[in-house]
Amino acid sequence: LAKTTQPISMDSYEGQEVNITCSHNNIATNDYITWYQQFPSQGPRFIIQGYKTKVTNEVASLFIPADRKSSTLSLPRVSLSDTAVYYCLKTGRRALTFGSGTRLQVQP
Amino acid sequence: NAGVTQTPKFQVLKTGQSMTLQCAQDMNHEYMSWYRQDPGMGLRLIHYSVGAGITDQGEVPNGYNVSRSTTEDFPLRLLSAAPSQTSVYFCASSYRVVGYEQYFGPGTRLTVT
Numbered sequence: 346l347a348k349t350t351q352p353i354s355m356d357s358y359e360g361q362e363v364n365i366t367c368s369h370n371n372i373a374t375n376d377y378i379t380w381y382q383q384f385p386s387q388g389p390r391f392i393i394q395g396y397k398t399k400v401t402n403e404v405a406s407l408f409i410p411a412d413r414k415s416s417t418l419s420l421p422r423v424s425l426s427d428t429a430v431y432y433c434l435k436t437g438r439r440a441l442t443f444g445s446g447t448r449l450q451v452q453p
Numbered sequence: 454n455a456g457v458t459q460t461p462k463f464q465v466l467k468t469g470q471s472m473t474l475q476c477a478q479d480m481n482h483e484y485m486s487w488y489r490q491d492p493g494m495g496l497r498l499i500h501y502s503v504g505a506g507i508t509d510q511g512e513v514p515n516g517y518n519v520s521r522s523t524t525e526d527f528p529l530r531l532l533s534a535a536p537s538q539t540s541v542y543f544c545a546s547s548y549r550v551v552g553y554e555q556y557f558g559p560g561t562r563l564t565v566t
Contacts, residue, residue: 388557
């Protein structure tokens, strides 16, 4: 159940774009990359998922290069409410395991 | 749909006591899992199930049992509570394990004294 590697923390200011990179060198052919957001005292919440290239939804974009050994979550124009912990997961065939996550602090 | 529900929300146990944390989902999801989260840490997988009658161990299974007799329910049993099991416990479910969003319950905050 090899996990992913992310920065422990990041700081940003309101209105900026934030990019969080995740390393997953041992990704398997049928693994997806999924990102979750967690606020204090709440369960994680799904943000976005992808297999390769680029995926965009109403809250974020996910960039996965051709070798799929890393991925980047992009949050456009963050606000104070985006302060949270962000987890990158490889969704393997049998189980999902979380790493330590990236604690994003957005300042006014 | 109620989504994923967990009971109780809070629980205090004495060392050596046993109890069952309840988890239920009404979305007909095949995949269910239990995680624990210690203060300031990430989630660690305890046990998971890919369907009724099928369970498997995660990263930290010792001291916990699970069963999956129905699609809807996935209870987590603490056999003999220890202070090291003080944590917040999250249950999650998804349609399948690969390629589908996981839905998390609100969590159970457990304190073992």
